Amino acid sequence: MLMQQRMFNLPPVIHFGPGVSKNVGKIALEYGAKKVFFIYDKALGEMPKGIAKILKDDGLEVLEFNEIVPNPPEEMMEAAAKIGRDANVDLVLAVGGGSTIDTAKGVKVLLTNPAPLYQYFGMGTVKNPTPPLIAIPTTSGTGSEVTSMTIITSPKNSRKYAVGGRHVPCEAAIADPELLIPLPAPVTASTGMDALTHAIEAYTCKLATPISDIFAIKAIELISNSLVKATYDGENLEARSDMLMGSLMAGVAFDNAMVALTHSIAHPLSARCGLGHGAANAAVLPYVMEYNAPVCPERTIDVGVAMGLNLQSLSREEACKKVVDAIFDLNKTLKIPTLKEAGVQKSVFKDIVNDAMTYEPPTQFNPRKVTAADVLAILEKAY
Ligand SMILES: NC(=O)c1ccc[n+]([C@@H]2O[C@H](COP(=O)([O-])OP(=O)(O)OC[C@H]3O[C@@H](n4cnc5c(N)ncnc54)[C@H](O)[C@@H]3O)[C@@H](O)[C@H]2O)c1
Ligand SMILES: [Fe+2]
Structure with a gap:
């Protein structure tokens, strides 16, 4: 390399x-x-x-x-x-x-x-x-x-x-x-999904390096093993410890590799609609992964392997679909609201597309070249 x-x-x-x-x-x-x-x-x-x-x-x-x-x-x-x-x-x-x-x-x-x-x-x-x-x-x-x-x-x-x-x-x-330990379940869930988004975006985005990869992959492993436990068994100190180490390692990863389109959409969702940062990322993440997978299938599969998924004997397309489905399932288990459930009005989509395309720096680091129509389609799906 x-x-x-x-x-x-x-x-x-x-x-x-x-x-x-x-x-x-x-x-x-x-x-x-x-x-x-x-x-x-x-x-x-x-x-x-x-x-x-x-x-x-x-x-x-x-x-x-x-x-x-x-x-x-x-x-x-x-x-x-x-x-x-x-x-x-x-x-x-x-x-x-x-x-x-x-x-x-x-x-x-x-x-x-x-x-x-x-x-x-x-x-x-x-x-x-x-x-x-x-x-x-x-x-x-x-x-x-x-x-x-x-x-x-x-x-x-x-x-x-x-x-x-x-x-x-x-x-x-x-x-x-x-x-x-006292962090309430919904905040544990949504902030934990922010950490997972950092690790996945750092690993799949254009600026990934061997140093950021090490931090990102270990973070994905730690977070996917502990997030549900930390959310529903808040006193589980081992799960809390793994989440804290995972979020910290994801921070090191994205500080060097940056984040990508999920964050470019999440930031205006927070600024314009008041959504919490983690909840905004979580609602959009699986759709962005689905959109990016065709241009970074190997890295998407690495994410799945770090999550502990068995992807052997699957075609590349089937494996990527299984990884994205695992994120959908995680959102469901963690009761992450859709954009509609979070109170977002469709009338704001135009501004969010514009912000993501013209103002948000992470868009340029996304592995797939993004168009305004793509962002709108992702928002419609995440609604
Ligand atoms: N600087 C960075 O590198 C970086 C990276 C990602 C996100 N951010 C920013 O960080 C902010 C989000 O931070 P966050 O997700 O940690 O959430 P937060 O700090 O906004 O906290 C979320 C909610 O949880 C409550 N809370 C926090 N700790 C608690 C505890 N132990 N017990 C009970 N309640 C508690 C808070 O009062 C708040 O209502 C956003 O503005 C986001 O853009 C910064
Ligand atoms: Fe973030």
Whole structure:
């Protein structure tokens, strides 16, 4: 395989395992922190109080922000950053799902770079070095704790956009599967499907490399073995641990290989119709795989093998169909709503097709060349 010139992002320091979040204060001190900007999701109940106590017991000053909104809007990030800047915080700690971690990444950028965030749209556009960020994920979905981008929603433009590069990612990720135990079944299911989508799109998209492949295939194996168990037996620590490792590995995979058409359709579904990111991806994923399979049958079959399917003695077409059917079945088992069930109106399809074709960067990485008519057909099927 002759590689084009490429750069590989490898993840921050990862502290992984049950109970590891109790070391958060010591880890913050390793970065010379004195005043921590503690950004967390209110939905976590009492748990953040315990984290704040650990920080204070370790002699750290703590400033809290918890007004997190899913699909985090730029205004919220800018408001939070102003609070942190005025208080001279020197380290950011995020505890929550992708929405919280992405908010903290936006804040980290704005602590040392002027607002508005939109001017940094793209990769490598943030100029000034930023203070350290530690993330503790409480969903096993986005992998944001190990990726070099933040996904920001611009409500006034009905769009999501990415800001990425070397000054954006976390310095450390603390991945503690015990914190995932309270995650409700529907959120476990939809965020887990986001992680599976990352791994499948990273493995089948145009920018896949031998490094991203290793992470993607192992992630597919871990996630497909544990997602149903983690959803319906939430206290199963082994399943929670495999989901957390799988989502993290999928994050490394797509940080290097990018995602593809499923995400190009899911982003405008979230920005225009308010769908959760995971649910939007899950509703569209099997249709995009069905559409892509004719141009990447071997890789589609590899996905099936990693999922544990027996594809021996099947033709290539039959094997690909079996892989796609397995994703349909998974969606059914996880009770993922169709676009119609999720409240999407068909009248928005035209805008979503337009966004996916003209604005969404992942479309160019899709293995099959995409037309507007193809996107519309996928949306009609997923309805
Ligand atoms: N930066 C990246 O690399 C990257 C990658 C993929 C997606 N994203 C972005 O991440 C966001 C989605 O993040 P997400 O899927 O993790 O969901 P989320 O952070 O929006 O959380 C989903 C819901 O679950 C709740 N929740 C989270 N943890 C919980 C817990 N332990 N117990 C109970 N409730 C809990 C939240 O309050 C929220 O209502 C989207 O904006 C998406 O675009 C970012
Ligand atoms: Fe995603």
